[in-house]
Amino acid sequence: MEPLLKVENLRIELTTRAGVAPVIDNLSFELGAGESISFVGESGCGKSMTALSIMGLLPEKVGRIASGSITFNGEELTTASPKRLRDIRGNDISMIFQEPMTSLNPVYTVGEQIAEVIRAHQGLSRKAAWNQAVELLDAVRIPNAKGRVSDYPFQMSGGQRQRVMIAIALACEPKILIADEPTTALDVTVQAQIFDLLNDMKRQTGASIIMITHDMGAVAEMAERMIVMYAGRKAEEGPVEQIIEHPRHPYTRGLISCVPHIMSSISQERHALTEVPGIVPSLSDFGQNRCLFASRCNMVTQKCVDERPPEKPFANGQKAACWFAEEV
Amino acid sequence: MSNETLVSVENLGVRFAVKRGGGWGKASYLYAVDDVSFEIKRGETLAIVGESGSGKTTTALAVARLVEAYQGKVNLDGTDFLSLDDEASRLARAKMQFIFQDPYSSLNPRLRAEQIVREPLDSLSTMDEAEKKEIVDRLFAEVGLRPEQQRLFPHQFSGGQRQRIGIARALATQPDLIICDEAVSALDVAVQAQILNLLRKLQADLNLTYLFISHDLGVVQHMCDSIAVMYMGRVVEHGTRMDLFNNPLHPYTSALLSAVPSVDKARREATKRILIPGDPPDPVNLPAGCRFANRCPVAQDICRSQDPALRDVKGGHKVACHLVGEDAVSPL
Numbered sequence: 001m002e003p004l005l006k007v008e009n010l011r012i013e014l015t016t017r018a019g020v021a022p023v024i025d026n027l028s029f030e031l032g033a034g035e036s037i038s039f040v041g042e043s044g045c046g047k048s049m050t051a052l053s054i055m056g057l058l059p060e061k062v063g064r065i066a067s068g069s070i071t072f073n074g075e076e077l078t079t080a081s082p083k084r085l086r087d088i089r090g091n092d093i094s095m096i097f098q099e100p101m102t103s104l105n106p107v108y109t110v111g112e113q114i115a116e117v118i119r120a121h122q123g124l125s126r127k128a129a130w131n132q133a134v135e136l137l138d139a140v141r142i143p144n145a146k147g148r149v150s151d152y153p154f155q156m157s158g159g160q161r162q163r164v165m166i167a168i169a170l171a172c173e174p175k176i177l178i179a180d181e182p183t184t185a186l187d188v189t190v191q192a193q194i195f196d197l198l199n200d201m202k203r204q205t206g207a208s209i210i211m212i213t214h215d216m217g218a219v220a221e222m223a224e225r226m227i228v229m230y231a232g233r234k235a236e237e238g239p240v241e242q243i244i245e246h247p248r249h250p251y252t253r254g255l256i257s258c259v260p261h262i263m264s265s266i267s268q269e270r271h272a273l274t275e276v277p278g279i280v281p282s283l284s285d286f287g288q289n290r291c292l293f294a295s296r297c298n299m300v301t302q303k304c305v306d307e308r309p310p311e312k313p314f315a316n317g318q319k320a321a322c323w324f325a326e327e328v
Numbered sequence: 329m330s331n332e333t334l335v336s337v338e339n340l341g342v343r344f345a346v347k348r349g350g351g352w353g354k355a356s357y358l359y360a361v362d363d364v365s366f367e368i369k370r371g372e373t374l375a376i377v378g379e380s381g382s383g384k385t386t387t388a389l390a391v392a393r394l395v396e397a398y399q400g401k402v403n404l405d406g407t408d409f410l411s412l413d414d415e416a417s418r419l420a421r422a423k424m425q426f427i428f429q430d431p432y433s434s435l436n437p438r439l440r441a442e443q444i445v446r447e448p449l450d451s452l453s454t455m456d457e458a459e460k461k462e463i464v465d466r467l468f469a470e471v472g473l474r475p476e477q478q479r480l481f482p483h484q485f486s487g488g489q490r491q492r493i494g495i496a497r498a499l500a501t502q503p504d505l506i507i508c509d510e511a512v513s514a515l516d517v518a519v520q521a522q523i524l525n526l527l528r529k530l531q532a533d534l535n536l537t538y539l540f541i542s543h544d545l546g547v548v549q550h551m552c553d554s555i556a557v558m559y560m561g562r563v564v565e566h567g568t569r570m571d572l573f574n575n576p577l578h579p580y581t582s583a584l585l586s587a588v589p590s591v592d593k594a595r596r597e598a599t600k601r602i603l604i605p606g607d608p609p610d611p612v613n614l615p616a617g618c619r620f621a622n623r624c625p626v627a628q629d630i631c632r633s634q635d636p637a638l639r640d641v642k643g644g645h646k647v648a649c650h651l652v653g654e655d656a657v658s659p660l
Contacts, residue, residue: 042516157607160607187543189379189603191587192589196601214517217591218589220593241593259517259521259546260549262545262549262588264598264599266570268570275522275525276518279516279518279519280516
């Protein structure tokens with residue numbers, strides 16, 4: 001069966017003062033209907049750029065799709081007209097952003113902002129759209145939705161604002177929901193509520209979810225498959241359980257073991273955390289024909305510096321772009 | 329490790345006057361920190377955890393006298409820090425230093441790294457230039473920065489390196505207590521691991537005592553010896569790391585721990601997520617009983633009428649909940 005979303009050999013170039021750099025370098029992946037995948041990596045690895053390119057929201061004049069294709073339901077998005085993209089955005093693919101404070105308009109009530117989407121995409125009357133906004137607020141579990149629908153964003157807590165964002169994103173029952181660090185700005189108990197809500201919505205509407213995060217725990221909780229990004233390239237891809245159990249890329253291994261996780265039982269002794277030395281390379285180093293993780297890797301050899309490693313597939317569905325993936 | 333208590337905080341309270349409804353009405357108070365007490369032993373780490381608005385940062389600021397407490401004591405090595413006059417408290421700060429959350433805004437962009445690290449010595453010590461130089465050199469080595477980096481300005485460093493400068497600055501006056509307020513929250517996970525390892529190494533080498541403020545329970549679990557959980561300005565549970573993580577007693581602590589997503593499959597399967605609905609109450613008009621009662625899954629009538637006190641239920645494990653009996657069993 002044809003996947004719902006198919007990204008092939010995508011290359012996105014950003015024009016910076018230092019020149020043109022590939023922020024996304026030959027990325028391919030697929031997303032099936034009703035599937036949830038996660039993009040993981042440190043800041044500056046190209047996670048958000050991937051999301052923006054699918055939405056057709058790359059920063060104008062700075063970022064552009066240099067090559068590759070993005071097909072949604074068989075339709076090519078990279079060459080679609082702005083009008084067609086506007087139709088798809090919000091209707092078929094929608095997005096929730098990290099900052100629930102800054103992504104809502106402070107001078108409109110939340111009801112107006114939800115109703116706007118419904119009117120624009122479904123052509124409903126003001127009254128009908130407003131009523132649907134109330135229903136949506138209720139669906140994202142905001143108590144007293146009828147009263148709160150006339151509130152302005154500042155009258156709501158961070159968690160409530162993120163629920164409003166989710167209500168807006170889900171207003172037209174999209175087939176794909178992209179969530180870019182949806183809970184990073186929120187407290188853990190609120191994060192748990194939001195995850196719970198997203199999972200429920202997914203069950204009800206059958207939407208696919210792409211979640212972008214840096215938190216491996218959140219990935220384990222929310223996704224079936226994950227893609228680890230490093231310096232604009234896919235480092236590893238595969239089923240979440242398998243990767244956490246046995247990562248095949250040294251970067252993935254580092255990402256998992258450098259975080260102090262709460263395990264099922266806490267023991268008295270504590271080991272030093274595994275360090276991944278150094279930091280993510282700067283944009284000007286992207287795109288070179290070598291492994292970009294080599295400078296931080298403890299398994300580095302000459303081969304890693306000489307040539308970019310190809311993606312190696314494993315029988316269990318994992319793929320890792322490392323010359324020594326079998327040995328990791 | 330000694331058993332000596334370095335810091336003891338007694339009945340600390342911080343309140344902010346807030347006006348509601350406009351007009352000439354009397355100001356009401358928001359009790360950001362309400363009757364908070366805890367002790368930290370020398371060489372150990374106490375973590376204060378809680379969500380935004382729980383009062384954990386205000387507690388840290390009040391301990392360092394960076395906000396005014398309206399009541400309470402902060403005994404540091406036997407002296408009540410809060411009762412000192414301005415000059416004495418300024419000098420006493422040498423014993424208590426702060427590492428801030430944001431490594432970008434907490435360093436003066438116009439000073440070179442060496443000047444930033446030397447500044448506490450300039451204002452708090454009587455050393456001559458050569459001695460200061462020697463200390464700065466040593467500090468740079470201790471936090472893992474190269475000697476030639478002393479001449480650089482903050483913008484020439486990465487986030488993790490800046491946090492190392494912040495740590496070197498905090499160590500300059502050889503403090504007993506270092507308050508880390510979300511010291512690694514702004515860093516990427518790989519860099520976070522580097523800084524956490526550095527903090528633990530420095531603690532072991534220099535016998536430092538940390539007051540560690542964080543919302544990240546994974547980090548807290550790794551760093552602390554004991555934990556105080558705050559909710560709405562109060563400490564609701566206080567105990568050792570093992571007590572808190574393996575036998576949480578307050579329903580809020582249990583909910584907080586259960587909300588942390590985990591990569592450990594065994595933990596995910598063993599933990600039943602306790603969702604706490606709704607939001608915390610209005611901090612200015614607090615309810616009569618327990619502040620958690622409106623979200624607590626097991627609240628009884630007594631919880632809505634009587635404010636529970638923090639009491640010792642089992643060998644130093646303290647909890648403020650009516651429903652935890654002498655048997656120290658979670659009411660959930």
